[in-house]
Amino acid sequence: xxxxxxxxxxxxxxxxxxxxxxxxxxxxxxxxxxxxxxxxxxxxxxxxxxxxxxxxxxxxxxxxxxxxxxxxxxxxxxxxxxxxxxxxxxxxxxxxxxxxxxxxxxxxxxxxxxxxxxxxxxxxxxxxxxxxxxxxxxxxxxxxxxxxxxxxxxxxxxxxxxxxxxxxxxxxxxxxxxxxxxxxxxxxxxxxxxxxxxxxxxxxxxxxxxxxxxxxxxxxxxxxxxxxxxxxxxxxxxxxxxxxxxxxxxxxxxxxxxxxxxxxxxxxxxxxxxxxxxxxxxxxxxxxxxxxxxxxxxxxxxxxxxxxxxxxxxxxxxxxxxxxxxxxxxxxxxxxxxxxxxxxxxxxxxxxxxxxxxxxxxxxxxxxxxxxxxxxxxxxxxxxxxxx
Amino acid sequence: xxxxxxxxxxxxxxxxxxxxxxxxxxxxxxxxxxxxxxxxxxxxxxxxxxxxxxxxxxxxxxxxxxxxxxxxxxxxxxxxxxxxxxxxxxxxxxxxxxxxxxxxxxxxxxxxxxxxxxxxxxxxxxxxxxxxxxxxxxxxxxxxxxxxxxxxxxxxxxxxxxxxxxxxxxxxxxxxxxxxxxxxxxxxxxxxxxxxxxxxxxxxxxxxxxxxxxxxxxxxxxxxxxxxxxxxxxxxxxxxxxxxxxxxxxxxxxxxxxxxxxxxxxxxxxxxxxxxxxx
Numbered sequence: 001x002x003x004x005x006x007x008x009x010x011x012x013x014x015x016x017x018x019x020x021x022x023x024x025x026x027x028x029x030x031x032x033x034x035x036x037x038x039x040x041x042x043x044x045x046x047x048x049x050x051x052x053x054x055x056x057x058x059x060x061x062x063x064x065x066x067x068x069x070x071x072x073x074x075x076x077x078x079x080x081x082x083x084x085x086x087x088x089x090x091x092x093x094x095x096x097x098x099x100x101x102x103x104x105x106x107x108x109x110x111x112x113x114x115x116x117x118x119x120x121x122x123x124x125x126x127x128x129x130x131x132x133x134x135x136x137x138x139x140x141x142x143x144x145x146x147x148x149x150x151x152x153x154x155x156x157x158x159x160x161x162x163x164x165x166x167x168x169x170x171x172x173x174x175x176x177x178x179x180x181x182x183x184x185x186x187x188x189x190x191x192x193x194x195x196x197x198x199x200x201x202x203x204x205x206x207x208x209x210x211x212x213x214x215x216x217x218x219x220x221x222x223x224x225x226x227x228x229x230x231x232x233x234x235x236x237x238x239x240x241x242x243x244x245x246x247x248x249x250x251x252x253x254x255x256x257x258x259x260x261x262x263x264x265x266x267x268x269x270x271x272x273x274x275x276x277x278x279x280x281x282x283x284x285x286x287x288x289x290x291x292x293x294x295x296x297x298x299x300x301x302x303x304x305x306x307x308x309x310x311x312x313x314x315x316x317x318x319x320x321x322x323x324x325x326x327x328x329x330x331x332x333x334x335x336x337x338x339x340x341x342x343x344x345x346x347x348x349x350x351x352x353x354x355x356x357x358x359x360x361x362x363x364x365x366x367x368x369x370x371x372x373x374x375x376x377x378x379x380x381x382x383x384x385x386x387x388x
Numbered sequence: 389x390x391x392x393x394x395x396x397x398x399x400x401x402x403x404x405x406x407x408x409x410x411x412x413x414x415x416x417x418x419x420x421x422x423x424x425x426x427x428x429x430x431x432x433x434x435x436x437x438x439x440x441x442x443x444x445x446x447x448x449x450x451x452x453x454x455x456x457x458x459x460x461x462x463x464x465x466x467x468x469x470x471x472x473x474x475x476x477x478x479x480x481x482x483x484x485x486x487x488x489x490x491x492x493x494x495x496x497x498x499x500x501x502x503x504x505x506x507x508x509x510x511x512x513x514x515x516x517x518x519x520x521x522x523x524x525x526x527x528x529x530x531x532x533x534x535x536x537x538x539x540x541x542x543x544x545x546x547x548x549x550x551x552x553x554x555x556x557x558x559x560x561x562x563x564x565x566x567x568x569x570x571x572x573x574x575x576x577x578x579x580x581x582x583x584x585x586x587x588x589x590x591x592x593x594x595x596x597x598x599x600x601x602x603x604x605x606x607x608x609x610x611x612x613x614x615x616x617x618x619x620x621x622x623x624x625x626x627x628x629x630x631x632x633x634x635x636x637x638x639x640x641x642x643x644x645x646x647x648x649x650x651x652x653x654x655x656x657x658x659x660x661x662x663x664x665x666x667x
Contacts, residue, residue: 002392076565085563089557090563092560093581103566106568
């Protein structure tokens with residue numbers, strides 16, 4: 001077990017055709033035993049980061065330290081890591097048992113008895129004891145996934161690396177394996193870096209989430225923190241499903257410090273408390289509101305509501321997703337299943353000021369959150385020290 | 389009463405049998421003739437299916453007595469096996485490099501190699517002869533082996549790089565690196581064992597190509613001691629003695645037998661190798 005640090009880690013792919021900066025000056029400080037999920041859209045550099053930690057990709061610039069030791073130049077086998085690949089990468093010509101024991105045979109001097117004891121133990125943990133003598137080709141995707149994870153557990157490494165390990169499973173199995181992996185992490189307590197493009201996976205599994213975009217760190221923080229206090233528009237949009245609504249508005253201020261957000265077809269009064277942290281010159285802002293924070297209320301006061309027409313109603317059972325047309329832009333609302341407006345109907349939407357996020361229109365940086373640091377203040381400073 | 393579906397199916401089978409006969413009859417004729425006496429072979433009375441009493445292995449024994457066929461076959465086996473082994477020895481790492489590594493000139497080199505497969509080799513006979521003459525390799529077994537190794541190398545590289553590229557996921561090698569291998573041992577202990585089907589397929593094609601090669605052996609040899617069976621047949625055919633069809637066909641049968649046997653032995657692997665899925 002060990003602490004993992006990334007110091008200004010940069011990866012540049014220099015092909016004859018073009019130069020791509022895959023990861024740019026990434027700083028991470030991952031504590032011993034922590035479960036870190038790196039999340040972002042494809043091409044954001046998350047897999048490259050993982051592969052650099054694994055030693056499968058060279059580091060162009062910066063330093064990676066595992067347990068306070070620089071590992072940049074170490075070959076993968078000398079880094080004391082184990083990795084689970086999206087494709088599982090099991091050796092097709094070896095049985096499950098041989099797959100799991102192979103790394104121990106190669107890189108440790110454990111005797112055969114100890115190795116088979118460890119394999120047995122890991123197999124029990126993964127519930128694959130019955131499969132030990134089968135070849136990978138005769139296993140289902142879910143079973144192969146378990147074997148791949150078991151192969152990593154057997155090594156008892158300092159660091160686990162997961163590269164989208166659940167992406168090839170169907171939705172139900174994926175959710176099941178999610179809790180299973182969390183349970184295993186709690187059991188073995190090994191520092192883990194887990195890469196995924198699925199924000200739900202990130203939210204449910206992570207101690208802390210690292211959000212990358214275009215090779216740059218956007219935010220690092222606990223799931224609640226990135227959800228309630230996204231540092232910028234990108235994070236606000238990426239975390240949460242359906243994603244946050246963004247509307248360009250103009251901010252009109254009153255003499256008492258309060259103000260009004262004026263959109264194309266609506267206006268929404270906000271109090272001085274919300275606007276207080278804002279620069280007095282700011283007038284062009286983008287306001288964000290999560291679909292789950294919006295309610296449909298015909299009796300809401302005009303100055304605290306938006307009137308729009310319903311485009312599509314999506315019924316998912318537990319909730320309804322309602323898509324509305326707000327000045328030509330899609331506006332998403334998540335409501336309890338009993339609220340089911342018909343398509344074309346005009347409805348009045350309202351939301352609490354505490355749920356409002358304001359972003360700088362030009363840079364996308366967040367300006368103010370309705371509930372600043374309400375229940376996430378303890379972790380806020382971590383992100384300050386580690387964020388780029 | 390046949391319904392439409394059955395009738396068209398029956399017609400299909402009739403067609404298939406007709407084409408199959410068309411394809412198989414020449415082979416049958418070769419085998420039939422090889423078991424006849426010289427006179428019976430050209431006699432119109434022999435018939436399509438000769439009487440059992442007319443069959444004889446005389447032509448086969450004649451081959452052994454009259455021509456140095458043991459030498460020719462020995463040479464053929466030596467040069468084909470040697471060319472197969474040597475070309476694979478270079479093609480395996482070469483193909484792996486083309487499939488996996490990014491080095492300057494990779495594309496140019498690869499397309500050069502592949503282009504040589506399509507190149508009309510006969511154009512090169514004179515310069516190649518010059519080179520081999522210069523190296524003192526003309527009329528030697530070594531010279532033939534070198535020529536055939538070079539001749540089959542491109543097709544081996546081409547076949548194997550496709551397999552390495554598609555048949556072996558890169559992640560498996562990476563898993564091996566993490567499990568404790570370095571690049572070389574990961575290749576030797578993980579990639580190569582997974583590649584046997586493809587290597588077997590490449591070996592088969594290399595062997596067939598080398599065995600059947602006429603041009604290089606014909607150009608580079610004149611002495612009987614270094615002649616291969618394929619070229620020897622040409623000399624029998626072209627010799628100005630009375631054309632003995634039974635002897636010619638018997639030598640053809642002998643010539644074709646080893647590749648057929650070799651194919652039969654490796655057939656199990658070949659399909660898989662070309663299918664691109666690791667065993």
